[in-house]
Amino acid sequence: MSNFDAIVVGGGINGLVAGAVLGRKGKKVCIIERADRFGGMASYAVDGGPSLAHALYNLSPRALKDAGIDVDRATFTGQQIDTVSLADDGNHIVFKANGVYWNDGSQHPQSKAWCELIQRFKTYGGLLRQLAEAPPPGGHSASLSRARLAEMLRLAKVGIGLKMLGKSEMRRFLQVVLSNVYDIVLDDLPDGPVAGMLAADAIRGAATGPRSPGTVFNLIYRLGHGGTITQPTGGMTAVVDTLVDGAKAADCTLLPGTEVSRILVDLDAVTGVQTADGQTLRAPLVLSNLASPLTSQLTGPSLFDIEATRRIRNIRARGTAAKVNLRLKDASPLPGLKSEQKDARLIYAPSADYVEAAFNPAKYREMSKAPVIEALRTEQPDGSHWVSAIVQYAPSDLDGGWTQEAQDRLAQITVDTLDCALPGLREQITDTQVITPDQIATATGAPGGHWHHAEMSLDQLLTLRPANGISRYAFGPKGLFLCGAATHPGGDVMGLAGRNAALMALEVQK
Numbered sequence: 001m002s003n004f005d006a007i008v009v010g011g012g013i014n015g016l017v018a019g020a021v022l023g024r025k026g027k028k029v030c031i032i033e034r035a036d037r038f039g040g041m042a043s044y045a046v047d048g049g050p051s052l053a054h055a056l057y058n059l060s061p062r063a064l065k066d067a068g069i070d071v072d073r074a075t076f077t078g079q080q081i082d083t084v085s086l087a088d089d090g091n092h093i094v095f096k097a098n099g100v101y102w103n104d105g106s107q108h109p110q111s112k113a114w115c116e117l118i119q120r121f122k123t124y125g126g127l128l129r130q131l132a133e134a135p136p137p138g139g140h141s142a143s144l145s146r147a148r149l150a151e152m153l154r155l156a157k158v159g160i161g162l163k164m165l166g167k168s169e170m171r172r173f174l175q176v177v178l179s180n181v182y183d184i185v186l187d188d189l190p191d192g193p194v195a196g197m198l199a200a201d202a203i204r205g206a207a208t209g210p211r212s213p214g215t216v217f218n219l220i221y222r223l224g225h226g227g228t229i230t231q232p233t234g235g236m237t238a239v240v241d242t243l244v245d246g247a248k249a250a251d252c253t254l255l256p257g258t259e260v261s262r263i264l265v266d267l268d269a270v271t272g273v274q275t276a277d278g279q280t281l282r283a284p285l286v287l288s289n290l291a292s293p294l295t296s297q298l299t300g301p302s303l304f305d306i307e308a309t310r311r312i313r314n315i316r317a318r319g320t321a322a323k324v325n326l327r328l329k330d331a332s333p334l335p336g337l338k339s340e341q342k343d344a345r346l347i348y349a350p351s352a353d354y355v356e357a358a359f360n361p362a363k364y365r366e367m368s369k370a371p372v373i374e375a376l377r378t379e380q381p382d383g384s385h386w387v388s389a390i391v392q393y394a395p396s397d398l399d400g401g402w403t404q405e406a407q408d409r410l411a412q413i414t415v416d417t418l419d420c421a422l423p424g425l426r427e428q429i430t431d432t433q434v435i436t437p438d439q440i441a442t443a444t445g446a447p448g449g450h451w452h453h454a455e456m457s458l459d460q461l462l463t464l465r466p467a468n469g470i471s472r473y474a475f476g477p478k479g480l481f482l483c484g485a486a487t488h489p490g491g492d493v494m495g496l497a498g499r500n501a502a503l504m505a506l507e508v509q510k
């Protein structure tokens, strides 16, 4: 039997960050991961293909810093990449940091409007980032503790930031942040590929369409860290390796390939965990990288009252993003792209209406016949070349289930869609991998294989994330905390949920 100050159940991005933050505060920490490798959803891959996650949109420098990782020296920083919106007529559009261009290099007529819109969203994103870098407000007693003062200061800063926007812009922020991305974007832009790209970025990983309420929030959430998109050098494996090194440097004990079968509780306080291979590890603090339904199964549901159980059961987490990896026969450039676009992020979303139409079948548990795709070309360590594609919508609860026939159909639809815009791609493909949301759920435990473990909808954000009453990481018995993507501020390869949860656990323990 081993004794620790804290045990982290699950070594996804958030579990690794949480462990490193606790370790750096002098805690003796053990991180237990069921899979043989760390990284969870971010690094999950099959048969040498690309990992589920392929780009960094939202990695938090604050989380890295608190995990002891020097952001500037991080080996994976990689290169910022442009986005190319693919068009069936070959007239692709390129989004760069400074504007939107046609494929021939001339400026797109909507470039100025796009820049203004993105700039406004980035300003709003900066405000949301301040909220993301702390637990959701509330939960302190009326007394002026240090934590309460810090929270008041933080909220005051957000308030000042809002005030600095000016009266009309502040009103616009409050209107925009709760709106659907379709209406807000089409206020400033005609529908077409520029609007389509923004709509696609807003719904990525979500069970919503651009007309669904609150979808602007998702877009702004991803712009909170500046909106740059990076393909990490060495892929997601390098990102995860750096976090593993951070946890080791913080003296964490790492146990890969070990499943936690029980979180032990005595007299309403956690005492440790039991593993499936029969080990008992003791600690007065347990942080769970798993979502609340699985965590409550590990403690035993009897520790939660009926109201809490009902809230946990009602958390919505319906995965809609599948991964389709296309193995290429060699390193030749993709047809129809210029050489400088070989590493670009490719988006297939010709208009906001197209994205909304892609969502319609998912409402009825069907896959999109004309999907929204985000694709990157990657090279794996064994030298193989792939197109790594995130395909929506592929609902976890597909009518009839994800049979082999359904998987083949999704692969076919993906290849057909990309081949229309990049004619000749089909001939370059030698093999196809499909990873469906239900496979993701089985492999990682993420409910419904959901990108964020729980939908990022207005009723499941901030003080309501993942549910009312359990939004500040503490969960059920004393000493148990949630630290995964289902908690505030949410998922992506970001790390803030893990970092916030660790800091909250330390504060509560004081």
Ligand SMILES: Cc1cc2nc3c(=O)[nH]c(=O)nc-3n(C[C@H](O)[C@H](O)[C@H](O)COP(=O)(O)OP(=O)(O)OC[C@H]3O[C@@H](n4cnc5c(N)ncnc54)[C@H](O)[C@@H]3O)c2cc1C
Pocket: 009, 010, 011, 012, 013, 014, 015, 032, 033, 034, 035, 038, 039, 040, 041, 042, 052, 053, 054, 055, 056, 057, 058, 205, 258, 259, 260, 261, 289, 290, 321, 322, 323, 390, 440, 443, 444, 445, 446, 449, 450, 451, 452, 453, 483, 484, 485, 486, 490, 491, 492, 493, 494
């Ligand atoms: C198809 C897809 C593509 C994505 N692409 C991107 C992308 O390009 N960029 C991006 O920023 N985000 C992307 N995401 C989202 C991102 O990967 C996740 O939001 C993030 O990785 C979640 O991290 P986490 O640590 O909270 O949870 P997870 O990664 O789910 O980690 C949970 C961990 O707990 C472990 N575990 C489960 N049960 C047990 C147990 N009983 N005992 C021990 N361990 C256990 C699991 O094995 C897992 O490692 C993508 C998601 C999907 C589904």
